[in-house]
Structure formats: structure tokens, C-alpha cells
Amino acid sequence: MTQPTIPxxxxxxxxxxxxxxxxxxxALARCAEEPIAVPGAIQPHxxxxxxxxxxxxxxxxxxxxxxxxxxDPTGATLADLLTPAxxxxxxxxxxxxxxxxxxxxxxxxxxxxxxVLSRSGGLLVTEWEPVAxxxxxxxxxxxxxxxxxxxxxxxxxxxxxxxxxxxxxxALTGFDRVMVYRFDAEWNGExxxxxxxxxxxxxxxxxxxAGDIPAQARALYATNWxxxxxxxxxxxxxxxxxxxxGTGRPLDLSGVMLRSVSPVHLEYLANMGVTASMSxxxxxxxxxxxxISCHGYSGAHRPxxxxxxxxxxxxxxxxxxxxxxxxxxxxxxxxxVAQREAELVAxxxxxxxxxxxxLVDGDLTVLDLLPATGAAVRLDGRLHxxxxxxxxxxxxxxxxxxxxxxxxxxxxxxxxxxFDDVADDASGVLAVEVGGGRGDYxxxxxxxxxxxxxxxxxxxxxxxxGGRLSPRWSFARWTETVRGTARPWREHEVGAARALAGHLGxxxxxxxxxxxxxxxxxxxxxLLDGLPEVPGVALGARYRPSEADVVGGDxxxxxxxxxxxxxxxxxxxxGHGLTAxxxxxxxxxxxxxxxxxxxxxxxxxxxxxxxxxxxLPGEMATAVVVQLDPATGELALASAGHLPAVHAGHGTxxxxxxxxxxxxxxxxxxxxxxxxxxxxxxxxxxxxxxxxVERRDRPLPxxxxxVRAVVAGGAGGPQEVVDAVFTGLDPAGTxxxxxxxxxxx
Amino acid sequence: xLFAVARGAVNGLPVLxxxxxxxxxxxxxxAAYVDDxxxxxxxxxxxxxxxxxxxxxxxxxxxxxxxxxxxxxxxxLQVVCPRGNVPVRLIIDxxxxxxxxPVVESATLTDGEVGS
Numbered sequence: 087m088t089q090p091t092i093p094x095x096x097x098x099x100x101x102x103x104x105x106x107x108x109x110x111x112x113a114l115a116r117c118a119e120e121p122i123a124v125p126g127a128i129q130p131h132x133x134x135x136x137x138x139x140x141x142x143x144x145x146x147x148x149x150x151x152x153x154x155x156x157x158d159p160t161g162a163t164l165a166d167l168l169t170p171a172x173x174x175x176x177x178x179x180x181x182x183x184x185x186x187x188x189x190x191x192x193x194x195x196x197x198x199x200x201x202v203l204s205r206s207g208g209l210l211v212t213e214w215e216p217v218a219x220x221x222x223x224x225x226x227x228x229x230x231x232x233x234x235x236x237x238x239x240x241x242x243x244x245x246x247x248x249x250x251x252x253x254x255x256x257a258l259t260g261f262d263r264v265m266v267y268r269f270d271a272e273w274n275g276e277x278x279x280x281x282x283x284x285x286x287x288x289x290x291x292x293x294x295x296a297g298d299i300p301a302q303a304r305a306l307y308a309t310n311w312x313x314x315x316x317x318x319x320x321x322x323x324x325x326x327x328x329x330x331x332g333t334g335r336p337l338d339l340s341g342v343m344l345r346s347v348s349p350v351h352l353e354y355l356a357n358m359g360v361t362a363s364m365s366x367x368x369x370x371x372x373x374x375x376x377x378i379s380c381h382g383y384s385g386a387h388r389p390x391x392x393x394x395x396x397x398x399x400x401x402x403x404x405x406x407x408x409x410x411x412x413x414x415x416x417x418x419x420x421x422x423v424a425q426r427e428a429e430l431v432a433x434x435x436x437x438x439x440x441x442x443x444x445l446v447d448g449d450l451t452v453l454d455l456l457p458a459t460g461a462a463v464r465l466d467g468r469l470h471x472x473x474x475x476x477x478x479x480x481x482x483x484x485x486x487x488x489x490x491x492x493x494x495x496x497x498x499x500x501x502x503x504x505f506d507d508v509a510d511d512a513s514g515v516l517a518v519e520v521g522g523g524r525g526d527y528x529x530x531x532x533x534x535x536x537x538x539x540x541x542x543x544x545x546x547x548x549x550x551x552g553g554r555l556s557p558r559w560s561f562a563r564w565t566e567t568v569r570g571t572a573r574p575w576r577e578h579e580v581g582a583a584r585a586l587a588g589h590l591g592x593x594x595x596x597x598x599x600x601x602x603x604x605x606x607x608x609x610x611x612x613l614l615d616g617l618p619e620v621p622g623v624a625l626g627a628r629y630r631p632s633e634a635d636v637v638g639g640d641x642x643x644x645x646x647x648x649x650x651x652x653x654x655x656x657x658x659x660x661g662h663g664l665t666a667x668x669x670x671x672x673x674x675x676x677x678x679x680x681x682x683x684x685x686x687x688x689x690x691x692x693x694x695x696x697x698x699x700x701x702l703p704g705e706m707a708t709a710v711v712v713q714l715d716p717a718t719g720e721l722a723l724a725s726a727g728h729l730p731a732v733h734a735g736h737g738t739x740x741x742x743x744x745x746x747x748x749x750x751x752x753x754x755x756x757x758x759x760x761x762x763x764x765x766x767x768x769x770x771x772x773x774x775x776x777x778x779v780e781r782r783d784r785p786l787p788x789x790x791x792x793v794r795a796v797v798a799g800g801a802g803g804p805q806e807v808v809d810a811v812f813t814g815l816d817p818a819g820t821x822x823x824x825x826x827x828x829x830x831x
Numbered sequence: 832x833l834f835a836v837a838r839g840a841v842n843g844l845p846v847l848x849x850x851x852x853x854x855x856x857x858x859x860x861x862a863a864y865v866d867d868x869x870x871x872x873x874x875x876x877x878x879x880x881x882x883x884x885x886x887x888x889x890x891x892x893x894x895x896x897x898x899x900x901x902x903x904x905x906x907x908l909q910v911v912c913p914r915g916n917v918p919v920r921l922i923i924d925x926x927x928x929x930x931x932x933p934v935v936e937s938a939t940l941t942d943g944e945v946g947s
Binding site for chain 2: 464467468469477478479480481482639658659660661662704705706708727728729730746747748749751752753756776780782785786787821
């Protein structure tokens with residue numbers, strides 16, 4: 087953008103300038119070697135004479151000097167150009183600090199000139215700039231200076247400070263556009279404030295790659311507070327002779343206001359339609375922080391020396407305020423994050439049973455904790471997404487990967503392979519585990535930086551007018567430099583995320599303990615304290631809860647029916663924990679009611695299925711119902727997706743595969759055919775839940791065959807058979823196990 | 832076998848291949864993938880259980896849930912589970928899952944058949 091604009095005066099602060107100690111020496115050296123310091127020419131809005139300080143003899147002169155001064159200075163001394171009074175003032179100035187000297191007002195050829203002094207290469211450099219033709223904001227502005235300074239120091243935010251700065255510098259200098267431009271750590275720049283003519287397209291929010299302002303220019307800017315190009319279409323005026331006699335080197339113009347700038351920079355300005363430009367450095371504790379960049383688009387524009395000095399003064403003042411303002415804003419940010427963390431923790435505390443809802447459904451969500459564009463909450467294995475995030479399946483893959491890689495990244499795709507598809511939404515990922523060992527987590531996402539920036543109004547789609555290149559092309563190049571990166575996560579943000587996850591983990595743990603107690607208690611009510619005495623029927627039963635401290639969905643029931651028959655039920659609701667336990671309770675009672683209508687097992691299951699479809703959507707259960715007439719041994723069986731019962735008698739056993747219908751909850755309406763058979767004296771029927779046969783190291787068909795074989799070979803009453811099955815199958819402890827056996831006596 | 836879900840395509844139609852043990856602990860991951868796959872309202876979706884080593888009731892319940900969602904959304908869902916995968920196929924057959932969603936030996940949907 088604003089490259090080495092022009093000459094800059096020596097910093098008017100007292101030497102040694104503290105800045106010089108902190109400026110990168112190497113960069114300065116490189117800068118000194120670049121032609122930008124020794125262009126061999128000046129801009130034409132003034133004339134330059136380099137004189138020997140001892141006798142004031144002219145050694146080097148700009149080619150326009152004779153015209154500007156009304157006298158050919160070749161071979162002359164300053165004494166030939168100035169009146170004795172002017173000469174006295176010059177000598178007085180030379181005795182003091184040139185950087186602090188006001189320009190001398192002189193009139194060698196009749197016209198008034200501002201004479202500015204500096205030193206370079208052992209010579210005294212004199213710049214002669216006509217007073218006429220310079221625009222002057224007038225005394226009115228200068229009378230306002232105290233107010234302006236007051237306004238500059240009032241804002242507590244960086245946005246406020248830079249906005250005041252842009253507005254006041256524009257009011258002072260009359261440029262068409264004044265921008266405040268801030269460098270990031272890699273020297274990419276961003277327009278953070280702007281004041282402009284109403285008809286101009288806004289540049290606020292635009293970003294520029296570091297290459298737009300080369301290192302040697304930045305080094306120059308860190309020591310020179312101001313550059314000016316009153317007419318960007320100017321023709322450079324050569325210095326004569328080009329090499330300083332005696333040294334054989336060109337004159338170093340880095341401290342010269344009139345310094346001619348790089349032709350590349352002039353082309354750059356022309357491409358943007360800029361006809362006049364000025365820039366003032368913003369320097370925070372010795373480091374170039376940014377620039378005040380001024381553009382004119384309506385021909386030549388040259389603010390007066392006094393106004394330039396005032397603008398530079400504003401820049402210097404703002405530079406001193408930067409540190410405290412930025413610091414205050416950051417403290418505000420830290421406080422805000424801490425406050426929201428406290429509010430979210432309080433919300434969890436108010437609804438400890440539903441922490442996910444507290445984080446996701448409230449006015450304040452986990453997404454508000456810190457600046458991010460998306461958030462994910464995984465609790466109890468359920469994933470909740472807020473804002474802009476990758477799709478759920480990708481979040482489920484990305485977050486654990488980031489957790490393994492340390493928990494935070496501001497360049498996901500550059501750090502971890504395989505996530506290129508989520509760069510848009512999640513170039514930045516901050517992830518924290520929620521304790522409890524269930525793989526739960528909280529995560530925040532930040533988009534790829536260009537996308538985040540473009541939300542302010544996509545600069546890439548703005549039109550490029552008049553066929554001219556615009557800074558928007560720079561924006562595109564800047565975009566390439568930040569591809570794949572997001573705004574970094576700050577330490578206090580990571581801290582707040584961890585603290586929130588910590589509180590959440592405690593709440594989840596407390597709730598899990600409470601759930602376990604509740605569901606265990608609930609399930610105890612589902613199990614029979616003892617088997618009822620049913621005349622003519624022998625019963626055996628055994629229930630073993632899972633070892634994993636989660637309650638399963640098994641239940642069994644014995645229901646004496648009005649007809650004198652006995653209904654035996656064994657069921658299993660899918661899922662675990664409190665939900666499964668409560669579903670189980672409802673199923674048990676509903677099935678009992680259906681059975682008491684005494685219309686047979688198939689009808690009871692069809693009724694139960696209708697109830698599940700209507701009242702427990704999303705739930706699924708299996709059940710087998712047997713109805714036995716103790717008097718005749720007649721037995722009806724119906725199964726809703728349940729594992730086959732085993733019927734044993736006469737030394738053999740078979741799996742009962744008839745009388746089957748779909749699992750409960752699968753279809754809204756289903757018929758359940760029932761099979762009838764006879765339980766002879768000595769026969770046994772065994773019902774069981776999947777926990778008995780389901781083992782990961784043993785295929786299910788093998789498990790079924792083992793049950794069949796054990797029942798076939800088992801001796802004794804139903805309880806003995808049940809116990810033998812338990813022993814023989816050695817079920818895994820991960821699920822609850824229920825086995826019921828019956829026989830006639 | 833480590834549980835994993837891979838996104839793929841057969842005949843240009845989306846497929847989720849489920850590898851490993853589909854149970855209470857792994858259902859959430861499959862659920863996340865299913866959410867993504869159904870989000871754009873595709874004409875079809877195949878869930879391939881060929882390499883699924885184990886299916887528990889939670890996994891089965893999720894398949895049922897997915898089948899119902901797909902039906903409501905007008906997405907033709909197909910579950911691939913060859914008879915050779917006995918442990919998983921047996922569960923599916925016991926639950927009679929095929930009464931809710933086509934359970935096939937290999938992905939048979941083609942673009943022309945979707946919705947037919």
C-alpha cells in the first residue's frame with residue numbers, strides 16, 4: 087500500500103532517538119544499501135542544496151535549484167543566497183539540534199520558502215520548499231489541538247483511538263482518505279480505521295501481505311515519522327553531480343523530506359488512482375506498529391509544513407497511547423471471558439442434570455464463552471453443534487485428533503493431515519476434554535482467517551473500478567499468505583475453556599453417580615423379590631446386573647392370568663442407564679396390562695408394540711411371552727425380535743424359532759404370530775436375554791448352540807438348569823443377564 | 832478391530848461403511864456420520880455392515896432410528912449385511928429389521944432404482 091512515500095524529516099525528537107536503539111540494525115543496513123535511500127533525485131516541489139558545513143559552499147544541487155531560488159547556486163555559498171539576517175538565523179539553528187529546528191522562512195528570489203535543515207554524509211542538506219501552493223488548515227485547527235488531544239486520549243479501545251486518529255488527521259491535512267493501518271506479527275497489514283470522502287469505496291478491514299511494504303521501507307519508517315508525495319505524477323529532479331565529490335558516493339536522502347521515491351511505488355499509487363499521498367509512522371515502544379496512510383485522489387495536494395508537523399505530532403501522541411489502550415482492551419477481553427465462564431458454570435449449577443442444555447440452549451451458550459464462530463459440546467456421547475462448524479461426523483473426527491495433538495491449533499490443516507475439507511470452518515480448533523472417561527469434550531472453532539475477515543463485507547467480490555488495480559488485489563495476495571490459519575487462541579481463552587470443562591466434568595460425574603443409584607433402584611423394583619408359587623409349575627430365574635456400573639434394560643415377569651394360566655415374560659429394552667431402566671418399567675407394566683386381557687401372547691405383544699410406537703418413539707425392545715396352562719401343559723409362545731427360547735425334553739433340546747414377529751418399536755403396527763406346543767412332564771423351557779450369549783469373542787450362533795446343548799444335557803429342576811446355563815455360558819460382564827426356566831411339576 | 836466409519840460411494844450414491852463393533856460406545860460416532868449424510872436430503876443412503884464385527888441392541892436401535900428418519904425424509908435407505916457376516920446378520924434377522932428397511936447382500940441401489 088503506502089510504500090516509501092517520500093522524504094521524511096529527521097525525527098524532531100531529541101537525539102539520541104530512543105527508537106534507534108531498538109530498530110533492527112541489519113534491516114537498517116539493508117535499507118541503507120537500497121536505492122530508496124539514495125535515489126539520486128528529489129521530488130520537484132522543492133529544491134535541495136547540500137553544502138559543506140564549514141564554509142556553506144554548495145557541493146550538490148538539485149537540477150531545479152536555479153529556478154526555485156532565482157539564482158544559479160553552482161559554485162555559490164549560502165551566503166550568496168541568504169540575507170545576513172537569514173544567515174544569522176541559519177547559523178543559530180546549526181548550533182542547536184536540527185531535528186528540533188523550525189523551518190527557516192527565507193525569500194532568496196523574492197518568493198517565500200521554508201528552509202529545512204538536516205545532515206547527511208558529512209554535508210549540510212538544505213531543502214527549500216515554496217510556502218505558496220501549500221494548503222494550510224489554518225489557525226482554527228491549531229486552536230483545537232487541546233480538544234483533539236483530549237479526544238485522542240479518551241478512547242479505551244483501539245478501535246476508538248484509531249478512529250479518532252484517522253478523523254483528526256484527515257481534518258488537519260485535507261486528504262481524501264486517511265487510514266490507520268496495523269501490522270501483525272508477520273508484517274501483514276490491516277486497515278483498522280478509516281476516514282474518507284463519502285463517495286469513496288471503503289477500505290476498512292482490508293488486509294495486505296507483508297510484501298506490500300518491503301523490509302527496507304519498514305526499517306526507514308521506524309526511524310522517519312513522516313513521508314510525503316504531494317504529486318504522485320511528478321518527474322524526479324536529479325541531483326548534480328550524482329556522486330558527492332570527494333566521497334564518490336551518492337547522497338543519502340533517507341532523512342530528507344524531498345527524497346524521490348521508488349518508481350515502483352509511484353506506479354503502485356497510480357494503479358490505485360492515488361495522486362497525492364502522505365504517511366505517518368505509528369511506533370509502539372520502538373517497534374513499527376502501523377501507519378497513518380493518507381490518500382489524495384484529486385490531483386496534487388501538499389499540506390503546509392505546519393500541518394504536516396501537527397499530523398506527525400498526532401501520530402506520535404497516538405503511538406504513546408497505543409500500548410495502554412491495547413492493554414486496557416485486552417484486559418477488558420480477559421475480564422469478559424472470565425465473566426462468561428462464571429455465568430456458564432452457574433447455568434450448569436442450576437440444571438446439573440442437563441448440563442448440555444445449560445451450555446447449548448440458554449441465552450448464553452458455550453459459543454459465547456470466547457470469540458469463536460462455532461462450538462461443539464459432546465456430552466453423554468451426544469454431539470451438539472453451535473454456529474459454524476464442520477459437519478457432525480467431521481467434528482467427531484477432528485476434535486479427538488486435536489485433543490491428541492495438544493488441544494489447540496490455529497492452523498489445523500497445516501498441523502494434522504486429512505482435514506483439508508474442514509479448513510473453512512475449523513482452521514482454528516480449541517478442544518478440551520470433559521472428565522469421566524466417556525470421550526466427552528467441548529470444542530470451539532475459528533474459520534480460516536480470510537473467511538473471517540471477509541465477513542465484514544467480502545472485499546474479494548467488490549468491484550474493481552476503471553480498470554485500475556486496487557488494494558483488493560493485495561487483499562487477494564494477503565489471503566494466500568494466511569491460507570489455512572486462524573486467529574490464534576489466547577492463553578486466557580484456553581484457560582477459560584479448561585476451567586469450564588473442569589466444572590462440567592464434576593457435574594457429569596456427580597450426575598452419573600446419582601443416575602447409577604437411581605437406575606439401580608429402579609431396576610430392583612422391576613425384578614421379582616421371589617418367584618411366586620404357581621400350582622403345577624416349577625420356576626427358576628436368575629438376574630445378574632452388568633459389571634460396568636450401567637443398568638441394562640432386562641426385565642422378566644410372571645403374571646397369573648384370570649383363566650388360570652400363567653404368563654411368563656422376558657424382555658430387553660435397547661440401551662443402558664436411567665433411560666433404559668425407565669423404558670423397561672413402562673414396558674413391563676404395559677405388557678402386564680395387555681396380558682391380563684387374556685387374549686394370548688401374540689395379541690399382548692401387538693398391543694405393546696402399538697404402545698411403544700405411540701408413546702416411546704425411538705425406543706426399541708425385544709420380548710418373548712409364554713403362556714402356560716399348568717393343567718394341560720399347553721403352551722403358547724410369541725416373540726418380538728427376541729432370541730429363541732430353548733425347549734428341552736426327552737434328552738434333546740431345540741431352539742424355538744416359530745412364533746416370531748419384529749422387535750417392539752420397529753413398525754407402528756405389527757402382528758405377532760404365536761406358536762403353540764406342549765410342555766410335557768419333564769420338559770423344560772428356557773428364556774434368556776442377549777447378555778447370556780452375547781460375547782465379542784464368541785459368535786452369536788455358537789452362543790445359541792451352547793445354550794441349547796447345556797439345556798439338553800441339564801438335569802434337575804428349572805433353577806438347576808438356569809444355574810447350569812450361567813455356569814456353562816460364562817457370560818461377559820458388560821451387559822446384564824437374565825435367565826428364566828419353567829417346567830411342569 | 833478399531834471402530835471406524837468410512838464415507839464412500841457405490842454407483843455414485845453415498846455409502847457409510849461401518850467397521851468394527853457397533854455398540855453403545857460407538858453408536859454416537861456412526862450417528863454423527865449419519866447426521867451428516869442425511870443432512871443434504873440425499874435420494875439414497877447405504878449403510879454397509881459387511882465389515883461390522885458385532886452389533887448390540889443399541890446399534891440395532893440406531894439402525895431402526897435411522898431407517899425411520901430416512902423414510903420421513905424420502906431418502907431410500909439400504910442396509911448391506913451379507914449372510915456370511917453371521918453374528919450381525921443373525922441379530923438383524925431376529926429383530927426382523929428387513930421389515931423396516933431393505934437388508935441386502937451387497938449394495939444394489941442404482942441411480943435409476945432410487946425411490947422405486
